[in-house]
Amino acid sequence: MARIHFVECNTTHPSNFVIDVPVGHHWLLVVTKTPAQFWVNGDLKEYPKHSVVLYRPKQKVYYRACADQFVNDWIRFESNEPYITESPLPFGIPFSLDDPDYCRKLFELLTIEHSFNRDYRASSIDCLLRTLFNKLLESYFHERITPQYYNLLKLRTAIQNDPGDTWTVSKMADDLGISPGYLQSIYKKTFGVSCMEDVINSRIRLAKEYLIHSTQSVAEVAFRCGYQNVEHFCRQFKQMTGYTPRKFQEQTKG
Structure with a gap:
């Protein structure tokens, strides 16, 4: 099990902020939301936001601020x-975090669990820390x-989260401020599927849930x-599953 000494989420410091501890006492995990400088292998180096050490x-x-302010999540703890x-x-060597929003939510939950003396506090903290370290491993081994x-x-x-929205390649590209062609290229290179394949897969997955667990008509779904x-919808559903929506509904409910 782990014992948290202190944890903070989204903490903001001024431009002259410095942490200088020649010999640290406990485990310390720091996630930056702004650029920062870290002492690494005998030298002071700058790292971008979304770095973790x-x-x-x-x-x-x-480590120290290197911009107008320094914002970070951090946790000091003991664990065997x-x-x-x-x-x-x-x-002591920073690396890039691949899902900052996910980890931010974990820090928020860790802060809550540490602050309130609830019945399952220790086991909840242990589960959250294990999940956080899984995400750190994913980040470290990410290309x-x-x-x-x-x-x-x-x-x-x-x-x-919202596959039913009016997703189009041009709309997605406009939101990111890039061309549709460039979006399609980098999206597939990054995730292994095109952006519209992701939309279709998400829609069909959601449709299956509605067809199985609701009383809505095929048109409503x-x-x-x-x-x-x-x-x-029926044509795309059959292309993805091999069944029409009605046949799929009959097969699964039967």
Whole structure:
């Protein structure tokens, strides 16, 4: 289990902010939301926002603001769990975080659990920390993360959360301020599917849920999933599943 000494989310500091601890006492995890300078291998180096660094106990800690302000999430804790003590993550060397919004939510939950003395506080903190370290591992072994990646990730998250919206390639490209052709190219290169394939997959997945677990008609399901034309929905559904919506409904409910 882990014991948190202090955790903060979205903490803002002025431009002269410096942390200088020659010998750190506990584990320390820092996630930046603004550019910052870190002492790495005997030199002060600047790293972009969405950088994360893990310090082990007794390790020198030095980082500072390098812009008008410094914003970060951070947690100081003790733990003897192998997923932390034997982690392949580097100590004291920042790397890029591949899903900042997801990790921000974990920090918010950790802050809440640490602040309130609830019955399952210890186990909840342990679960959240394990999830956070899983996300850190995904980030560390992720291929090079470009600034454009974060915009694409937000777009993909929006598609997954609301597949019934009126998604078009031109609309998505306008939102990102890039050309439709360039969007299609970098989206598929990043996620392995095109942006419209993601939309269609998300719509069909949602349609399956409605067909199985609701009493809505096929036309109502089509509309809820972003289709203005029922025939188009039926044709696309059969292409993706091998069944018409009605046949799929009969098979699964039967």
